[in-house]
Amino acid sequence: MNLDKRAAWAVIFLVFGLLDTGAAEAATLRTGESMSPGQKLYSDTGRYFATLQTDGNFIVYRDDGHVIWATYTHGRGVVRATMQTDGNFVLYDSNNHPVWSTGTRGAWHMFSVSEYGQAMVLTVQDWWQTRTGNPRLAQGNPLIFPYQFVFQPGQMHSTGGPHSVTFQTDGNLVVSRFGQPIWSSHTPRATQASVAYGLYISDGGITRFQAPARYKPVPSPGTALEFTLGYVALFPDGNLVAYRAVPVWTAAHDHIPLRERPKIPHCVGDPIKCGTNSIRRGWK
Structure with missing residues (x-):
């Protein structure tokens, strides 16, 4: 299902009203934001991060220095990585010429790194609603309840x-x-x-209501980002809607279980200089 203008309206309020999106040292690079050489974008767990290196290569690293994925743009003069308003994640050189991009299009896209070290471009989509909207009675402002919001008993939100x-x-x-x-x-x-995997209501740890009860998982290995970047919104027309993040582009993820991950040298620049282990496991 798609709510078109309502979905865009909710995302606008979420991105520019409730969240602090000013820094690149955060979990998500949102529409209109950029990264400069040396800046890092961490996963929620802090185990992985993406960085634009001074040699122009955009790389996702594991916290032990292992390379998960890269753009191979070293030596091409890249000075900026931007999550554009048209939905495309692009690397630019000093002449503002595009050097590499995800080729994605669409409104309100975000770039993030999952807890598996997977670089992603995501968008937010509705996946459940009460269908109680009446456009003729749409007055006031939409209310956004972010992930992990807890409704207090007896408190009304208007x-x-x-x-x-x-x-x-x-x-x-x-x-x-x-x-x-x-x-x-x-x-x-x-x-x-509370707002968890959608709207969640419980009694002593026993699930009493969950909306939606079922969902279509994202591509393997899956990611908590689809929920942590999600929210519930009450619109001025009276419709209550649950949203989640859906990937529209993904890179390689970390295939090595945490307990088996070896300590390898920190890889910077040309992958040939990183050794055969890095080339075999990280540079695909």
């Missing part, structure tokens, strides 16, 4: 118009219009509601 969402003290999560329920989770006596 769009500023006729719509609100409340985790009631009786355990039900309710979307209301002019104070009247239009959707309920039907979870009496539930004790916690």
